[in-house]
Amino acid sequence: MEGATMKIGIVGARKYQDKQSVIDLVNSIPANYSIITSSCKGVCTWAREVAEMRGMEVILFSPDLSNIRAWFEVPKRYYQRNKEMVEACNLLHAFLSAEDGYTGGTKFEIEYAIKLNIPVQIHRENGISQWVYQYFFPFIKQKQGFFLAWERFFCNTNLQVGG
Numbered sequence: 001m002e003g004a005t006m007k008i009g010i011v012g013a014r015k016y017q018d019k020q021s022v023i024d025l026v027n028s029i030p031a032n033y034s035i036i037t038s039s040c041k042g043v044c045t046w047a048r049e050v051a052e053m054r055g056m057e058v059i060l061f062s063p064d065l066s067n068i069r070a071w072f073e074v075p076k077r078y079y080q081r082n083k084e085m086v087e088a089c090n091l092l093h094a095f096l097s098a099e100d101g102y103t104g105g106t107k108f109e110i111e112y113a114i115k116l117n118i119p120v121q122i123h124r125e126n127g128i129s130q131w132v133y134q135y136f137f138p139f140i141k142q143k144q145g146f147f148l149a150w151e152r153f154f155c156n157t158n159l160q161v162g163g
Contacts, residue, residue: 005032005033005034005057006030006033006034006090006091007033007034007036007059007088007089007090007091008029008033008034008035008036008089008090008091008092008093009035009036009037009085009086009088009089009091009092009093009109009113009118010022010025010026010035010036010037010043010044010047010092010093010095011037011038011043011044011082011085011092011093011094011095011105011106011109012042012043012044012094012095012096012097012106012123013042013043013095013096013097013099013100013103013104013106014040014041014042014043014097015042015097015099015100016042016043016095016096016097016125017097017098017125018095018125018127019046021095021123021127022043022046022047022050022095023046023050025047025093025123026046026047026050026051026054026056027050027054029051029056031054031055031056032056033056034056034057034058034059035047035048035051035056035057035058035059036059036061036085036088036089037058037059037060037061037085038060038061038062038081038082038085039060039062043095048060059088061081061084061085061088062081063077063078063080063081064077064080064081065077078105079105079108082105082108082109082112083112085109086109086112086113086116086118087116089113089118090118091118091119091120091121092109092110092113092118092119092120092121093120093121093123094106094109094110094120094121094122094123095123095125096122096123096124096125097125098124098125098126110122110132114132119131119132120132
């Protein structure tokens with residue numbers, strides 16, 4: 001992997017309000033790493049602006065909105081963009097708003113990254129962040145949304161985090 005640069009994805013809810021947390025994250029990333037994001041308002045725009053001020057490589061992903069023939073094609077194009085963006089990352093930082101929580105495109109990006117075994121750090125507006133990795137637990141038989149499976153697992157096991 002010599003000569004290759006680390007590609008850090010930064011995504012988040014448009015309603016995420018804590019701009020300083022995004023600025024702090026980008027400032028903590030080594031300047032020789034690449035930032036992968038979109039041109040969406042909020043988190044993505046803040047990440048791009050700070051990275052460009054630091055002289056970092058920024059790779060912007062935009063949906064292909066050409067030749068759309070029906071309204072239902074628009075969200076499909078945005079999800080395709082999200083998919084391509086996640087596939088280009090070595091690591092994904094996802095910012096969840098207090099208002100919307102775990103929904104929409106950011107939820108899709110988190111779950112898709114986990115499916116691809118890309119580590120994800122989730123940042124919540126209350127200042128709490130958590131790393132998420134996909135591990136298979138053979139004792140969880142019921143197929144369900146990834147996040148709900150993990151929440152239920154940790155609620156049922158009485159694990160202590162930290163130390």
